[in-house]
Amino acid sequence: MDKLRIRGGNPLKGQITISGAKNAALPLQAACLLTDEKLTLTNLPLLADITTMNRLLAQHGVEVHINGRDAFGSSGRSVELDAADIFNLTAPYDLVRKMRASVLVLGPLLARFGQAKVSLPGGCAIGTRPVDLHIKGLQAMGAQIDIEGGYILAKAPEGGLVGAEFVFPQVSVGATENLMMAATLAKGETILMNAAREPEIGDLARCLIAMGAEIEGIGSDRLVIKGKDRLHGATYAVLPDRIEAGTFAMAAAITGGELELVGARMDDLKSVVKTLAGANVKVSETANGLLVASNGDLLGVDVMTEPFPGFPTDLQAQMMALMCVAKGASMITETIFENRFMHVPELTRMGANITVHGSSALVRGVPKLTGAPVMATDLRASVSLVLAGLAAQGETTVNRIYHLDRGYERVEAKLAACGADMERVKEED
Numbered sequence: 001m002d003k004l005r006i007r008g009g010n011p012l013k014g015q016i017t018i019s020g021a022k023n024a025a026l027p028l029q030a031a032c033l034l035t036d037e038k039l040t041l042t043n044l045p046l047l048a049d050i051t052t053m054n055r056l057l058a059q060h061g062v063e064v065h066i067n068g069r070d071a072f073g074s075s076g077r078s079v080e081l082d083a084a085d086i087f088n089l090t091a092p093y094d095l096v097r098k099m100r101a102s103v104l105v106l107g108p109l110l111a112r113f114g115q116a117k118v119s120l121p122g123g124c125a126i127g128t129r130p131v132d133l134h135i136k137g138l139q140a141m142g143a144q145i146d147i148e149g150g151y152i153l154a155k156a157p158e159g160g161l162v163g164a165e166f167v168f169p170q171v172s173v174g175a176t177e178n179l180m181m182a183a184t185l186a187k188g189e190t191i192l193m194n195a196a197r198e199p200e201i202g203d204l205a206r207c208l209i210a211m212g213a214e215i216e217g218i219g220s221d222r223l224v225i226k227g228k229d230r231l232h233g234a235t236y237a238v239l240p241d242r243i244e245a246g247t248f249a250m251a252a253a254i255t256g257g258e259l260e261l262v263g264a265r266m267d268d269l270k271s272v273v274k275t276l277a278g279a280n281v282k283v284s285e286t287a288n289g290l291l292v293a294s295n296g297d298l299l300g301v302d303v304m305t306e307p308f309p310g311f312p313t314d315l316q317a318q319m320m321a322l323m324c325v326a327k328g329a330s331m332i333t334e335t336i337f338e339n340r341f342m343h344v345p346e347l348t349r350m351g352a353n354i355t356v357h358g359s360s361a362l363v364r365g366v367p368k369l370t371g372a373p374v375m376a377t378d379l380r381a382s383v384s385l386v387l388a389g390l391a392a393q394g395e396t397t398v399n400r401i402y403h404l405d406r407g408y409e410r411v412e413a414k415l416a417a418c419g420a421d422m423e424r425v426k427e428e429d
């Protein structure tokens with residue numbers, strides 16, 4: 001198991017190219033199941049989760065051809081996904097438990113083949129994360145769903161899924177994606193209300209439209225999908241990762257440096273930029289992306305996570321690392337997941353002053369953090385420890401970075417190229 005060794009204190013300076021978004025790429029990969037023609041995805045990030053999704057698709061019968069690096073330079077890869085000959089409609093526990101986004105094959109398989117068997121993903125470090133909304137939405141489209149032996153057994157009615165109106169009682173990114181994909185092949189019109197508005201949903205919708213789907217309301221919480229008899233192949237580029245961009249923006253801020261984030265989009269990061277401005281961090285648009293520059297002392301600012309366009313839960317841990325060394329106090333409230341403060345005890349081991357009360361954490365800024373061996377049990381918590389390590393005095397070792405490798409492409413190489421003193425070491429070193 002690899003770990004990262006970081007000697008903190010260097011202000012980061014330079015350019016970082018933002019990779020394709022993991023959370024956009026995964027549903028786009030699943031979308032290949034909707035057609036018997038080839039779906040080519042470009043700007044795919046090189047991440048463990050992308051490989052897991054390719055493996056899942058391959059065991060359904062998808063032919064996966066990875067085409068090396070593409071026009072986006074070192075961060076991009078393209079893949080051809082050919083789901084002409086699907087021979088297995090089961091997504092097994094072994095793969096689904098590794099990555100919750102595996103459940104995104106449910107809607108496409110059910111819509112195109114009339115049935116699917118997908119393992120329930122179960123809980124994970126950040127919360128219980130049920131899939132009841134995915135199930136209820138598909139039931140509204142006529143599916144019969146049973147749970148047996150830890151699996152979702154789904155069957156479409158004779159003649160296929162039928163369009164329906166479905167109001168999400170709670171905003172869900174994954175359920176919106178699953179239902180939107182299923183609706184593209186359902187009979188008639190589907191209206192999804194209180195749908196998630198995350199940029200990754202828009203990316204999926206645009207790819208589905210390129211595949212022949214009819215979808216209106218992109219960017220709003222009301223999606224109208226007119227079902228088609230079939231979809232066709234397409235080529236589509238994954239959008240840049242707003243969470244990676246936000247993370248590196250905070251890396252610039254916590255080290256008092258200046259980074260240009262190539263490919264980062266202001267529109268996808270408005271709430272984050274506003275919050276950073278409150279913390280005295282300057283973010284401006286450039287011809288290539290966004291420039292993030294330290295503006296003197298960091299200031300404490302309150303943060304509440306919310307569905308898009310609010311502040312993303314996937315940047316909460318990183319923002320907390322920043323607040324650990326800000327002047328004054330900050331109240332950080334997590335409203336999306338019930339257990340997303342696992343970074344708190346580890347940050348505390350580095351000298352942070354944090355008190356958790358239920359879903360809120362009161363962070364009182366300290367003048368400095370000190371390096372320590374630390375470990376995290378989820379992706380964003382792990383990277384928050386990297387940020388803390390970059391700012392801390394002395395050496396920090398972040399253990400168990402396989403969580404980090406799920407969502408950050410070559411994080412040590414990208415940061416080291418901008419002056420971070422860090423390297424990846426093997427456990428036995």
Ligand SMILES: CC(=O)N[C@H]1[C@@H](OP(=O)(O)OP(=O)(O)OC[C@H]2O[C@@H](n3ccc(=O)[nH]c3=O)[C@H](O)[C@@H]2O)O[C@H](CO)[C@@H](O)[C@@H]1O
Pocket residue numbers: 022023024026100101127128129130131132133134135170171172173174175196313314336337338
């Ligand atoms: C691969 C991917 O894109 N992952 C992202 C996606 O996860 P994911 O799609 O799993 O997150 P959801 O938006 O579905 O979850 C939001 C909330 O709704 C709850 N819920 C969800 C579905 C359901 O059927 N029932 C239910 O109760 C969840 O437990 C959670 O409390 O959106 C999250 C919220 O922005 C991000 O943190 C994840 O990085």
Ligand SMILES: C=C(OP(=O)(O)O)C(=O)O
Pocket residue numbers: 023099100101314379380407
């Ligand atoms: C929680 C995340 O991912 P997943 O939904 O794949 O667990 C994340 O990207 O922060």
